[in-house]
Amino acid sequence: MVSVPFLTSAPGKVIIFGEHSAVYHKPAIAAALSLRTYLLASRDNDNTDTLFLEFPDIQFSYKWATSDLPWHLFDEHSRERQPPADEELNPELVDALNSLLSKIDSRIQYSAAFMFLYLLVSLCEEKDVAGLTFTVRSTLPVGAGLGSSASVSVCFASAFCYLGGHIQEPTLKADDVTVKDSEQCLLIDAWALMGEKCSHGNPSGIDNAVATHGGAVMFQRMESSVPSIRTSMRNLPPLNLLLTNTKTPRSTAALVANVSKIVTEFPKPSGLILETMEAIAREAYTLMLRPFLDKQSKDRLMELIRLNHGLLVSLGVSHPNLERVKLWSDELQIGQTKLTGAGGGGCAITLIDDDAATPEKLQQLEEKYNQAGFETFKTTLGGKGVGLLTEITTITSEKLCRLHNRNEIEAAVGCSALPQWRYW
Ligand SMILES: Nc1ncnc2c1ncn2[C@@H]1O[C@H](COP(=O)(O)OP(=O)(O)O)[C@@H](O)[C@H]1O
Ligand SMILES: C[C@@](O)(CCOP(=O)(O)O)CC(=O)O
Numbered sequence: 001m002v003s004v005p006f007l008t009s010a011p012g013k014v015i016i017f018g019e020h021s022a023v024y025h026k027p028a029i030a031a032a033l034s035l036r037t038y039l040l041a042s043r044d045n046d047n048t049d050t051l052f053l054e055f056p057d058i059q060f061s062y063k064w065a066t067s068d069l070p071w072h073l074f075d076e077h078s079r080e081r082q083p084p085a086d087e088e089l090n091p092e093l094v095d096a097l098n099s100l101l102s103k104i105d106s107r108i109q110y111s112a113a114f115m116f117l118y119l120l121v122s123l124c125e126e127k128d129v130a131g132l133t134f135t136v137r138s139t140l141p142v143g144a145g146l147g148s149s150a151s152v153s154v155c156f157a158s159a160f161c162y163l164g165g166h167i168q169e170p171t172l173k174a175d176d177v178t179v180k181d182s183e184q185c186l187l188i189d190a191w192a193l194m195g196e197k198c199s200h201g202n203p204s205g206i207d208n209a210v211a212t213h214g215g216a217v218m219f220q221r222m223e224s225s226v227p228s229i230r231t232s233m234r235n236l237p238p239l240n241l242l243l244t245n246t247k248t249p250r251s252t253a254a255l256v257a258n259v260s261k262i263v264t265e266f267p268k269p270s271g272l273i274l275e276t277m278e279a280i281a282r283e284a285y286t287l288m289l290r291p292f293l294d295k296q297s298k299d300r301l302m303e304l305i306r307l308n309h310g311l312l313v314s315l316g317v318s319h320p321n322l323e324r325v326k327l328w329s330d331e332l333q334i335g336q337t338k339l340t341g342a343g344g345g346g347c348a349i350t351l352i353d354d355d356a357a358t359p360e361k362l363q364q365l366e367e368k369y370n371q372a373g374f375e376t377f378k379t380t381l382g383g384k385g386v387g388l389l390t391e392i393t394t395i396t397s398e399k400l401c402r403l404h405n406r407n408e409i410e411a412a413v414g415c416s417a418l419p420q421w422r423y424w
């Protein structure tokens, strides 16, 4: 029997090349971010026939009588298995959850609660979770292209696999190096992909793969139930990336659906666009295998960023605010900019040209962004994947809900630097 409280945690990601084309089985390159989601499972009251959710980042607090959940749809055997990559959501569970959640009218809250319940009922029995409170806090912006949905999904999948007894406590410390994926990570990743399917119908799997395994990868979704190819890129060259959040809201589900419409209605031109994206990701991969980039390779990588953005624009997933981010960095000749993630708003990345971008120019750019209400981040790439913290004495759900910002959250959970964090 697992003892609570415990925390699970998983990183967000930045897609450097290949968003959207990744859905269509083309290779893409992404890296884990130092921004992360944390999920606390705790027993905060004596009420054992109720399940409590606290998701303050999306202003959502909810509870269910545990007996109202459709536990009967699964048995021990179905809870232990690893779903294949092409498994569809279980229609009976989807129906049962739709009726249970019918009173929630915010799309953001609905999809978070749906993903939570889908994974919970798929992986746990009633006795494993009765009376528990689940609290989510994230230092990632929600719905901005940095993979918050996947990091939440990995936190749920790992916590429920652990509570359901399908995985054991991890043993790896933050600086332990491994060469082989653990069985436990593969199980978490497979269920987190089901969580991403709850969030948007047709995920490539790149976001949950990075959130589970951490680091940087070249990722390619395969046809049917064949597992995706995930090639880890251990020695990513140092890249000076500026991340800018336009704060323009958008939903991955809607953008992926729009691209699907273009792919269906214009198969020839969209096929060529996707093939070109593949060529870009493959060349970028070859360049990024080098631990250091010479001037020529760096210039080429910047050109590839420019080309990739242009193709995403042609698929209709940019936004005037993303174009502003690009225009202003182009005007100051600071580097090359592309949208990242699903687009339609959210974040852009600028690969800074270290020779051209003086501190004055960078400051000018940041001021321009700030005036427009955009937020810039500096974060490190390639951090740890899914982790667990069990020795919790000071963190309660109430405390976690009251924290105001990224610094306070990281201080409370010890970020991933706390030596007690272990990784699967
Ligand atoms: N901190 C959080 N708390 C609860 N739900 C979250 C949180 N962060 C993300 N989510 C869920 O993920 C969804 C955002 O996913 P998505 O549109 O794919 O954007 P992205 O993954 O780029 O951030 C939200 O609508 C919400 O359902
Ligand atoms: C557009 C896509 O390539 C990435 C979506 O990422 P995000 O949810 O916007 O962080 C979709 C996918 O690969 O599943």
Ligand SMILES: [Mg+2]
Pocket (backbone or CB within 6 Å): 147, 148, 149, 150, 207, 252
């Ligand atoms: Mg997402």
